[in-house]
Amino acid sequence: MFRKILIANRGEIACRVIRTARRLGVATVAVYSDADRNALHVEMADEAIRLGPAEAAESYLNIAAIIEAAKASGAEAVHPGYGFLSENPDFVEAVKAAGLVFIGPSASAIRAMGLKDAAKALMEKAGVPVVPGYHGERQDAAFLAGEATAIGYPVLIKARAGGGGKGMRRVEDPADFSAALESARREGESAFGDGRVLVEKYMAKPRHIEVQVFGDGHGYVVHLFERDCSLQRRHQKVIEEAPAPGMTAQMREAMGAAAVRAAAAIGYSGAGTVEFIADVSDGLRQDRFYFMEMNTRLQVEHPVTEAITGLDLVEWQLRVAAGEPLPKRQEELAITGWAFEARLYAENPAREFLPATGRLAVFDLPDSARIDSGVRAGDIVTPYYDPMIAKVITHGQTRAEALARLEAALEKCRVGGVTTNAGFLVRLCRLPAFAAGDVDTGLIGRAGEGLLVEPEASEEAFALAALSALGLLEMPDDPDPWAHIRGFRLWGEAARTVFLDHGGAEHALRIVMPGGRRFRLDHNGLSTEVGLLSVNGDAIRLDCDGHVFSATVHRDAASIVVFFGGHAHAFAIAEEAGHHGEAAAGGDRLSAPMPGLVRIVSAAPGARVARGDALVTMEAMKMELVLAAPRDGVVAAVPVAVGDQVAEGALLLSLEPEEAA
Template sequence: MFRKILIANRGEIACRVIRTARQVGVSTVAVFSDADRDALHVAMADEAIRIGPAEAAKSYLNIPAIIEAAKASGAEAVHPGYGFLSENPDFVEAVEAAGLVFIGPSASAIRAMGLKDAAKALMEKAGVPVVPGYHGERQDAAFLAGEAEAMGYPVLIKARAGGGGKGMRRVERPADFAAALESARREGESAFGDGRVLVEKYMTKPRHIEVQVFGDKHGNVVHLFERDCSLQRRHQKVIEEAPAPGMTAEMRAAMGQAAVRAAAAIGYSGAGTVEFIADVSEGLRQDRFYFMEMNTRLQVEHPVTEAITGLDLVEWQLHVAAGGPLAKRQEELSINGWAFEARLYAENPARDFLPATGRLSVFDLPQDARTDSGVRAGDLITPYYDPMIAKVIVHGRTRAEALAKLETALETCRVGGVTTNAGFLARLCRLPAFAAGDVDTGLIGRAGESLLNEPDASEEAFALAALSALGFLEAPADPDPWGHLRSFRLWGEAAQTVFLDHGDAEHALRVTAREKNRFHVEHNGIITDIAVKSTDGRSVRVAFEDRVLSATVHREGTDILVFFAGHAHTFAIAEEAGHHGEATAGGDRLSAPMPGLVRIVSAEPGARVAKGDALVTMEAMKMELVLAAPRDGVVATVPVAVGDQVAEGALLLSLEPEEAA
């Protein structure tokens, strides 16, 4: 086994590798950018070395800087994590040229699977079924459009390099093909340095099922069963589970054998994932699954495989990279129970999952679940890296038990300071089709707006926010019994009015203090009777009529976060009554929804545009954002140009006022 390894990554995967390395007695070296100087993975590692500025291209993708850090630290091996350089064969060769061990597959294996078109040709030779489509070298737009027409719409355009949904576009009709092709090429070029694509037939009811494989340097390959990753938004996985619902023993064996053949065909060593797509329009059938791609690295969702097998896959990686054989043979591996993983992101589901930035003012993860994270309360979620902030993993004896545990865990997540998808994930758990195991990649899209939008704050949540604003939820400062009578008034009940901003509106709440920390809160003509049973200034026990419930209320300055009944609600104390004034017209401006790079400007002053026209394309947090005209009109100003780095809220384009248009 190695004495010391360097982890060429950041965030939760770096922390995950550090934990296992510590358990097996291996010292760790972290690397960090200027944005991550105070990050959790830096604090956890035995030592840490700066490798560059915040931009990934100048730090976590800087091969010479990482190699120099490894050599300077005396590390014997490099663990790539996932993302960044984990599937870059040039990085593998640089590591080995420096006399170090790469904890992963060979450069030749990565190259064999790195380009989707070449990989599919290789898999066909190995007897692995592949998705029907065009995987050749010709890339002119007219030819590709013809191939799409021949196979029939809908089709899927996919960047041939990389993965994670980047450079992937679904096209429903011929008229949309050219624009989708250009967008996929741009994103592929930006994410992977390769704008070439392949075109495949899109399945109307597909399931994404992948198989975990592991090989060693002695020619042994096993599979560690399957994971279902069908719950996706914008081709990005949301909740993963193992095993796959509805999987028969015969189909599991067929998929597992196909995955082992795929790995053996390239002499694979280390952890990898063979991804299949299954056509379930007529149910899960043994003759309807196809090879999509192979991820030549550890996957984000590997904890669900660990949960059902009882294995530590990072420990296996270290053992195999050090030259050891696989710890178990295929017949020694078995499935125990069911596991789910939910990806907790800083993003807004109601705004098409737009990534969010900000400082984590509250970050309390559930205690009754495994949580893999690379951040803490007080950390900043920046626009430089992927916005995933934690993974919530649960295990149960049955699928129903595990799913119930996941829903409870998500409902007890307490994250404030940034918008997250925690509520969306909890609502997914309650979706009848998902609960029944009837999943496919289009399930989230069919579920509708009710799944994406946070419910309105209840009157109880408003009441809690009002009490917090007035200081009635603060912990008593001293043991003086009079300190517990904060609502007492000598001459009778006292009433105060507080103004709160919530949901783009101002709300007036009249709070009447009664005896023994009881209050009446009036809002929009509705009176809520609330009694504060106990409070430590944050965790609150309250009674509403015949119900006694718990809540978490966090106040920072004028901002108030209320976590109640499985939902999170944000309030702000208004500076003064009526400060909002008249509503302002909002249809004349395009502003940057988050910090990012301007990639395309499609209009100039004086141009007439129609509502929905793509006007500005930005790149931010590893995704492309297309901003459209909010209405018909004439462009007035375009204060940005291609290549500009803009801040959140920056004006990108304005339209002439409607009366002048």
């Protein structure tokens, strides 16, 4: 076993590797960018070395800097984590040229699976079924459009070097093919340095089922069963589970054998995942699953495999890289129970899952589930890296038990300061189709807006927000009963009014204070009797019209977050925030929703545009954002140009006032 390893990554996966290394007595070296100087993985490692500025290209993708850090620290091996350089064969070769061990597959194996078109040709030769489509070298737009027509719409355009949903576009209509192709090429070039694509048949009801494989340096390969990753948004996974619902023993054996053949065909060593797509329009059938790609690294969702097998896959990685044979043979592996993993992101589901940035003012996750995370309260979610902030993993003897535990754990997640998808994940757990195991990659899209939009805050939530805004949740410990008299007036009850913004609408809330710990909330023509039962820091116990419940309230200078009923309700204190009337001019402005790079500007001053026209395309957090005209009108000004790096809220384009237009 190694004495010291360097982890060429950051965040959650770096912390995950450190925990296993620590258990095995292996010292760890972290690397960091300027944005991560105070990050959790830096704190956890035995030592840490700076790579460079915040931009990944100058830090976590800087091969020379990482090799120099490994050599200077005396590390014997390099663990790549996932993302960044984990599937870069040039990095593997650089590690080995420096006399270090790469904890992963060979450069040749990564190259064999790195390009989707070449990988599919290789898989066909190995007897692994592949998705119908065009995987060749010709890339001119007219030819690819012709291939799409021959395949039959809908089709899927995919960056051949892609992954994680980047460079992927679904096309329903031939008229949209050209624009989708150009967009996929741009995103592929930006994310992977390769704008070439392949075109495949889009399946009406597909399931994404992947098989975990492991090979050693002694020519032996096993599979550790399957995971179902069909719950996706924007082609990116949201909730994963193992095993796959509805999987028969015969189909599991067929998929597992195909995955082992795929890995053996390239002499694979280390952890890898063979991803299949299954057409379930007629149910899960053994003759309707197809190879999509192989990820030549550890996957984000590996914890669910660990949960059902009782194994530590990072430990396996370290042992295999150190030259040991696989710890177990295929016949020694078995499935126990069921497991789920939910990805907790800093993002806004109601705004097409737009990533969010900001300081994690509150970060309190339950101890009833396994939590894999690389952040803690007070950390900043920056625009430089992926916005996943935690993984919530549960295990049970049955699928229903594991899912119930996941829902309960997600309801207890308390994250404030940035918008998250926690409420969306809770609602997803409650979907009848998901609970029944009837999953496919289109399930989230079919569920509709109700799944994406946070429910309106209840009167209980408004009551807590109003009490917090007025400082009435601070209960003195003084046993003197006079200390608890807040609303006493000689000639009547005291009352105060506060203005709160919730969901873009202003609310006037009047709190009447008869005295003691009891209040009355007047809001929207309704009166609610409120009794404050106990306060323990941010944890509140309240009685609203006879409904006794617990909630958590976080307050900062101008905002309040109420965690109640599995949802986070955000309020702005309008009088302090000073944002009255800002939305009035919103129809004339197109602003950057987050920091990013301007890629395309499609309109010039004086141009007439229609509502919904694509005007500016930005790149932010590894994805392309197309910003449309908010209304019909005439362009007044375009203060940005292609190549500009802009801050959140920066003016990108303005329209002439409607009277002038």
